[in-house]
Amino acid sequence: MMSDCNEMLVEQKVTYSLEMNGKFFVIENVPARVNPETGEQFFCPSTVERLQQIILNQEEPVRFVETPVYNFAT
Template identity: 50%
Template sequence: MHQIEDHLVETFVTYSVEVRGRIVIVENVPARVDPQTGERFFSPETVEQLRVLVWSDRQPDHTVETPVFRFAA
């Protein structure tokens, strides 16, 4: 990790999104992160690569099991 102008930190993050009713996780995604808010910013090229990857039928590198909770107000 290294500091860049405007206080954002270049690092690698884990990105997750729901696609076709399943959660897809992508590890080691390059991003700029605001250390105060945690907000993540991705380059247009990274966004395009994520779009292609999560909508592809490619086999995942590995699979994880994760608990799911229903929020009750």
């Protein structure tokens, strides 16, 4: 089955999350183009650069979230 080259992408604000060096980062209101069928998110290069700046420069967060961590293995 071939992929449709004319996929419909919708401009949305999404929440981007990343784990790096044992730290979990959450960045809200990130502009993205989203495939409504698959949920796949696409970011423009300038958005990716800004995400990297926020994380690597450890900018001041707007808030903190307490997150429980579970172990899948029994």
